Amino acid sequence: MAVGKDDVEIVKPRTDKRHYRRLVLSNSLQVLLISDPDTDKCAASMNVTVGSFSDPVGLEGLAHFLEHMLFYASEKYPLEDSYSKYITEHGGSTNAFTSSEHTNYYFDVNTDCFEEALDRFAQFFIKPLMSADATMREIKAVDSGNWDTLAVRPKDRGQDTRHELLKFYDENYSANLMHLVVYTKESLDKIQTLVEDKFQEIRNTDRSCYQLPGQPCTSEHLQILVRAVPIKQGHKLRIAWPITPSIHHYKEAPCRYLSHLIGHEGEGSLFYVLKTLGWATGLFAGEGDWTLEFSFFEVVIELTDAGHEHMQEIVGLLFKYINLLQQSGACKWIFDEVHSSYMCIY
Missing domain, CATH: 3.30.830.10 (Metalloenzyme, LuxS/M16 peptidase-like)
Structure with a gap:
């Protein structure tokens, strides 16, 4: 259930037929809903206020590595790469990026299969699997330099990369640090019901945004x-x-x-x-x-x-x-x- 809901006044061209609503779920996830009756594609984007600046010392690149791992599988959809396959098979595309303070995930897909696509997407932030085997394969696959950074050096220090990966996810991927945007042709009320159903299970550990004050250049x-x-x-x-x-x-x-x-x-x-x-x-x-x-x-x-x-x-x-x-x-x-x-x- 949403704890806050209001139609947002947005400066837009007069020809814009879209309708907007901002709401905050009870787990503190902030959401912007966009209803466009003329669209033939639906889309969603989740921004997590955690990026490479939050990488643990000695595990540089872990935030970006986690971004890759969330695409693999989840407890609800355990078949590897089934999310990406589902999106592409239904006329869509998906991607993500990691910056210094943010990690952003997004996709678009045909309107007739948006609900399942959104459900698969939501599992990134609820119960991703990140199996030991998949973790090791991804370390090798992303870039040869990752092997030294995320495998060799951690092992020499007695660290288990997958353990650190799960720890990083549990400590940082909190609903109060997330912002979701959903764009579809359905009514705002219907979208809201869908979002509340799919994303309410994301844990809220009440984390604070990581801040790095000051200027990098003297x-x-x-x-x-x-x-x-x-x-x-x-x-x-x-x-x-x-x-x-x-x-x-x-x-x-x-x-x-x-x-x-x-x-x-x-x-x-x-x-x-x-x-x-x-x-x-x-x-x-x-x-x-x-x-x-x-x-x-x-x-x-x-x-x-x-x-x-x-x-x-x-x-x-x-x-x-x-x-x-x-x-x-x-x-x-x-x-x-x-x-x-x-x-x-x-």
Whole structure:
């Protein structure tokens, strides 16, 4: 049963026929329901506020490894890989990722088999099996470097990787650290009943979010140049600045505004100049790795051989362009243009 329920006021285009509801289950799982009568696909995503920053010392990569293991099997569906097979056989796709502070799991599937797909998905967070045999096979399968990190070194210290895996899951995968989004064509009431039935069994151990306060860069880490010999052919120039995470200013979206301008490819843009000079073949600008405490804004430029020889001039042009943006200040029409294009995506 849900302990809280309210229709959420969401800024959306007038043509949006979808309906939204936010609720909190009695186990403290936070849920956003989306009803779209016109969709031919259903989807769900579960975000767990636990990531690689929570890896135990000496078992780096364990959070990501756990992400892989949850796909194998559960007590209710013990046949290995039956979840992924069910999704693909019913017109869907599934994946997951682990970041520094979050692990996210998601899938989409045809509407007529969403209920079973959602039930299989829910078992990730209720009773996954993570058998000893599957654990060892996955250590070998994901990447050869994992063997040393998650098998050899732990064994030398007298640690059992599967035991540590189960311990990490039990200690960190708590319902109060999870956020679920469900998207389907059914009514909000029907979705809510389905979600309450499928996800109420997730344990709530009342865990606190892991926080790493402070900044990773001190003055000695700034204004430095690092050169690296690439494995692949080509040259890449990456400039990064530590910034306040844009999630704290999501309504204004300053990083999106800046990435729109710095990454623009039209006449008069930075990339247009670099391409005309024959120094660059690509340019990307935007927020890179981020947490709630710190973030980085990056400009990545794919250089030609000639561009590699003129790297200092390229950096100079970039900073001249940034200085120009500072002098010009924020423009309302540009903000509105970026906002409109962003809303069109959704």
